[in-house]
Amino acid sequence: MPSAYLRRRRLAAELRKIREERGWSVEAVAEKIFISESKITRLENAQLRPDLGDVMNILDLFEIEGNQYDRLAKLARTAAQKGWWDRYGMAMGPRQKIAADLESSAATIRSYHHTAMPGVLQSQEFLAALIELDRRQGPINYDPQRMAEALGYRQRELLRSDGPTYETVLDEYVIRRLDVPLEIMAAQLRHMAELVSAEERISVRVLPYDARVEGGFLPKSPFFLYTFMEPGDPPMALVETITTDLVLTQRREVKKYDDMYARLRKATLPPKSSLAFLNRVAKRLGEQT
Structure with missing residues (x-):
């Protein structure tokens, strides 16, 4: 099974890169998709298991489509998987x-x-x-x-x-x-x-x-x-x-x-x-x- 921790780190880096390339602040993204700034910060630092709904909302906000959308959605799903240690x-x-x-x-x-x-x-x-x-x-x-x-x-x-x-x-x-x-x-x-x-x-x-x-x-x-x-x-x-x-x-x-x-x-x-x-x-x- 792929390492969920490594996937979280990879997803975090990709989401942070997209936001910075678009010139958006953490505060602006949080306001648009109705979640806390701290949650976005922790998501972009791989400090929490990603919520698939939040990730999809971020991808929609930045109009990510096609192969890039499919790749990031798949990455988010594997990053959210639980292992035996989570119990x-x-x-x-x-x-x-x-x-x-x-x-x-x-x-x-x-x-x-x-x-x-x-x-x-x-x-x-x-x-x-x-x-x-x-x-x-x-x-x-x-x-x-x-x-x-x-x-x-x-x-x-x-x-x-x-x-x-x-x-x-x-x-x-x-x-x-x-x-x-x-x-x-x-x-x-x-x-x-x-x-x-x-x-x-x-x-x-x-x-x-x-x-x-x-x-x-x-x-x-x-x-x-x-x-x-x-x-x-x-x-x-x-x-x-x-x-x-x-x-x-x-x-x-x-x-x-x-x-x-x-x-x-x-x-x-x-x-x-x-x-x-x-x-x-x-x-x-x-x-x-």
Whole structure:
């Protein structure tokens, strides 16, 4: 299924371009089609699922016809589609919803993590420990139980027969510094090792803390790189920050992260050595507890 999120972004850009080319303000459009200015602004920034009636009214207002009308109408319909994640509302958190949307139509996923384990490879026990860490920082804006259910669904989707290829670079700092109980970290490492061993499409490459990453600066944040099955969907990067995720689709920006991933990957342990590392550290952590 095409990514509704990507379709919303594409539709938003097209509608904003049409309005600006016609020389109309947001206020003028809102007045003409009887909706709020804020709704148009959010529509043009891909911050809401489009209302098909509103989109049709905008196309009629600007006298869009023929093939362009058909193309934008089809784009609006796919942008408005709901996925399994929508049944959770905001209970699973906005970040996990975007991740689930992008994973559903991805052909390949690559990621780099130095602050947490990749979400889709987390065990339920490890997720519970992360939620407890989150509580220590203040009130949470999601339902922990629903979050856990959604994570399980994401994992099943990743492992479906036509699921994407997934590779992650895991910085050793996560294992050494994340404040979760040692027995839970050990179990998480075993969980990942078992998952990777059972599924050829999934691989974890460990970046040792003493590895030198040649050729440029180090990444400042965790990030993901996606390619998609649908023709016309460009590669994209998603960069995690403390408060939100940044979605990048400009070719030049995505290439910077693509090049950075290649440099990081070159410094990692090979897949078999990474798997042995995970099992070895899990055993040591288990002995410490």
